[in-house]
Amino acid sequence: MRKLALNDEILLEIESPARYIGGEVNSVMKDKAAVDIRFCMCFPDVYEIGMSHLGIQILYHLFNQREDVWCERVYSPWTDLDAIMRKENIPLFALESQEPVKNFDFLGITIQYEMCYTNILQILDLAQIPLRASQRGEEFPIVIGGGPCAYNPEPLAPFFDLFYIGEGETVYDQLLDTYKANRQAHGTKADFLRKAAQIPGIYVPSLYKETYNENGTLASFSPIEEGVPEKIQKQVVVDMTHSFYPKTLVVPFIKATQDRVTLEIQRGCIRGCRFCQAGMIYRPTREKDVERLKECARELILATGHEEISLTSLSSSDYSQLEELVNYLIDEFKSRGVNISLPSLRIDAFALDVMSKVQDIRKSSLTFAPEAGSQRLRDVINKGLTEETILQGARDAFLGGWNKVKLYFMLGLPTETEDDMKGIAHLAEKIAMEYYDTVPKEKRNGKVQITVSTSFFVPKPFTPFQWAAMYSKEDFLGKAKVVKEEIRAQLNQKSIRYNWHEADVTILEGFLARGDRKAADVIETAYRKGALYDAWSETFHWEIWMDAFKETGVDLDFYTLRERSTDELLPWDFIDAGVTKEFLKKEWKRAISEEMTPNCRMKCSGCGAGRYKGGVCVESKN
Amino acid sequence: MKVRIKFAKLGAMKFIGHLDTMRYFQKAIRRADIPIAYSEGFSPHMIMSFAAPLGVGTTSSGEYFDMQLAQDMPTREIVERLNGTMAEGMDVLSAVRVEDGKASKAMSLVAAADYRVTFREGKEFTSDWKEKLKEYISQPQICVFKKTKRSEKTVDIKPYIYQFAIQGDKIHLQLAAASSNYTKPEQVMDGFAQWLGIEQKPFSYMVHRQEVYADNGNEENHQFVTLESLGEEVE
Known part of the structure; x- marks a missing residue:
């Protein structure tokens, strides 16, 4: 039996000890003496969240395919164990071997959202690894980051040795081979980093230097020595159908947030919503062949025993063979007690038909994401959803027996006016009226229940809105108040529930999303003062962060409230994410003038992702 | 046919609570492709019942659950199939056919x-x-x-x-x-x-x-x- 890193007394005292014992079905055990490279993959949040993430499962099984690599996992210890580990000086350990992470060759951290940045420092700190790369000697693991937040790695740059820009399936093999070769040649860590910098998609922050203008904006950003590339090019998988997909997934003992088989049907999105980072950085849209997906579904259900299978992608409705896939899954699995879940479906006749087969209509709700309350603002953000489409979808759904509707919006979008905010209330009211007009009294299954949720808009790098200003906390809350009061003024206000996201977390997210290297001091200071699990409302403390800004002298408003000029050098400009800056500028201008841009299948807009020669960019040419 | 499974829960498995142990076996049964029977209704569930819950922190070599099969299967094959997909510390010790009916339900016995x-x-x-x-x-x-x-x-x-x-x-x-x-x-x-x-x-x-x-x-x-x-x- 494996020896656990934590003793029984500790494990029986803390919440959910199964988070820390490893040994899950399909987790991989190897003989450590028989491998060359030990890689620890980390999702810097609690186990149940981290285990729900598909990306790690893909890379975990991809790495473990190699005989010379043993890839293990680690997640953030919850606050109860965190305190015990500090008190008893227990080093953070990987789940499989239960051995200290600090003895590994690599620590790979996936960076999925900004509010986990302090958790990254917790991982390093508990692992007894110095926080800053510059303080780490040869004995410490190479710390590498990847994921969507790596598209602006600068706020985290001092903490990482490397970043991986793009999709992990592509150049990791080359990176691992380079590491092995360097070690065989008795090279130092610095030697390895220099060689790694030559691999496409790999960014070595210590090999670059930035300077600032007097007004605080970036003046220059460049490599410190010759031979280091000036631009880092995003790596993508060109052929999704034949790219690696695991035949098995690790099955947690405790219920993960997403306790199911996830089947990735495509990567990227053709829509081009101007606020959406994923829609830009995962371009071009690449579909997986439906026969390959059927095979994966069968394999994964058998290998995991999960009772649910979920399709995952941005805008699933745009997958061209969706109908065939969904019907297959229903026929194959429904009788075997396997549920099918279909997030991000556009509500239309097909979606309603499928949903009536896979869910209990009385319990389920319909979800619309108009994102903005007026057609004018929906045109600004390039969300090609019209009011008539929404009302038609609602009408059909109400006739089909549904009576719960969820609506998602953003507040604080560029050019937003009070009319746009009020439009949110008016749209909710129209949907409520649609219910009472459409469904005769005797057929009604109680009142219609409409839930309106608003989040505050955060401009993200590599979107047409990357130059946009954010609002202050007071302004954000004022906007929510406008919506709230307008909803209360509607006839059917009793059928409409309204909730809004917290404003302070949003502002911080905005700062971290578009920050430069100076942000690293703020993150470290906040962490030292106790900030941790900032993504969790019960553990988020705004005052700690405010103290950290004060202490470091970094001006939060400079990063959030300021609209950038399109001439400004942005901290992430050295990354080539596929879409060109020219395209983003053009889209920013079109947004201001309320002009829509057609989706990739209707017409190519020349965003720049075409040079990858894959997916939707080559579809019509076949 | 109704089958009674005896299993052991050893080592680190003592940290897996009762509800999670039930979920664990539901998934194991699907992985082992055992022809278990499902209840009727919109969301069918496996027909199985556990004998006596075991507290977190306690190991065991005498745990039981019953399950209803939709098709007969040799009991030895059930044991082999399940043991082909167990986590370390969970071991299926035996499978026996028991009488159908409520009176013979593991939990009430x-x-x-x-x-x-x-x-x-x-x-x-x-x-x-x-x-x-x-x-x-x-x-x-x-x-x-x-x-x-x-x-x-x-x-x-x-x-x-x-x-x-x-x-x-x-x-x-x-x-x-x-x-x-x-x-x-x-x-x-x-x-x-x-x-x-x-x-x-x-x-x-x-x-x-x-x-x-x-x-x-x-x-x-x-x-x-x-x-x-x-x-x-x-x-």
Whole structure:
């Protein structure tokens, strides 16, 4: 039996000890003496969240395919164990071997959202690894980051040795081979980093230097020595159908947030919503062949025993063979007690038909994401959803027996006016009226229940809105108040529930999303003062962060409230994410003038992702 | 056909709670491709029921659940298939066919269980407890303080202690385990420690459940038989 890193007394005292014992079905055990490279993959949040993430499962099984690599996992210890580990000086350990992470060759951290940045420092700190790369000697693991937040790695740059820009399936093999070769040649860590910098998609922050203008904006950003590339090019998988997909997934003992088989049907999105980072950085849209997906579904259900299978992608409705896939899954699995879940479906006749087969209509709700309350603002953000489409979808759904509707919006979008905010209330009211007009009294299954949720808009790098200003906390809350009061003024206000996201977390997210290297001091200071699990409302403390800004002298408003000029050098400009800056500028201008841009299948807009020669960019040419 | 599975939960598996253990076996059954029967209704679930919940921290080599199969399968094949997909520490020990029907439901059959209690290092009872055990168990009443969500009371657990014996450094307990008189081994040990006048440290014992029994006799004259023995292997 494996020896656990934590003793029984500790494990029986803390919440959910199964988070820390490893040994899950399909987790991989190897003989450590028989491998060359030990890689620890980390999702810097609690186990149940981290285990729900598909990306790690893909890379975990991809790495473990190699005989010379043993890839293990680690997640953030919850606050109860965190305190015990500090008190008893227990080093953070990987789940499989239960051995200290600090003895590994690599620590790979996936960076999925900004509010986990302090958790990254917790991982390093508990692992007894110095926080800053510059303080780490040869004995410490190479710390590498990847994921969507790596598209602006600068706020985290001092903490990482490397970043991986793009999709992990592509150049990791080359990176691992380079590491092995360097070690065989008795090279130092610095030697390895220099060689790694030559691999496409790999960014070595210590090999670059930035300077600032007097007004605080970036003046220059460049490599410190010759031979280091000036631009880092995003790596993508060109052929999704034949790219690696695991035949098995690790099955947690405790219920993960997403306790199911996830089947990735495509990567990227053709829509081009101007606020959406994923829609830009995962371009071009690449579909997986439906026969390959059927095979994966069968394999994964058998290998995991999960009772649910979920399709995952941005805008699933745009997958061209969706109908065939969904019907297959229903026929194959429904009788075997396997549920099918279909997030991000556009509500239309097909979606309603499928949903009536896979869910209990009385319990389920319909979800619309108009994102903005007026057609004018929906045109600004390039969300090609019209009011008539929404009302038609609602009408059909109400006739089909549904009576719960969820609506998602953003507040604080560029050019937003009070009319746009009020439009949110008016749209909710129209949907409520649609219910009472459409469904005769005797057929009604109680009142219609409409839930309106608003989040505050955060401009993200590599979107047409990357130059946009954010609002202050007071302004954000004022906007929510406008919506709230307008909803209360509607006839059917009793059928409409309204909730809004917290404003302070949003502002911080905005700062971290578009920050430069100076942000690293703020993150470290906040962490030292106790900030941790900032993504969790019960553990988020705004005052700690405010103290950290004060202490470091970094001006939060400079990063959030300021609209950038399109001439400004942005901290992430050295990354080539596929879409060109020219395209983003053009889209920013079109947004201001309320002009829509057609989706990739209707017409190519020349965003720049075409040079990858894959997916939707080559579809019509076949 | 209805099948009774006996399994062991060892090592790190003691940290997996009862509900998670149930979920674990549901997934294992699907991985092993056992033709289990599903309930009717919009969201069908597997027809299975567990015998006696085991607390977090306790290991066992005598856990049971029953499941209804939609098609017959040799019991040996069921064991092999399930063991082909177990996590380390979970072992399927046997499968037997049992009678259909509510009367033979594993959960309602449970009457008693055997436990082996060992002391964690450095947490052994200090005094001459081995000599005093006889005196303790021959009292007319063995009262322990019982705290539940609703009440705090002193109860006599003597009728529920069927065996309390020393086996080398270990203690053997056979205790009532029906839902009406379920008696925890920790409760018995704490009661004994208190009677001895020992201030017991937390996490003193390691408890291992060895077997779970049905009662073929009556209140006065118990005839405990293992749940496993109520069924038979089939080809």
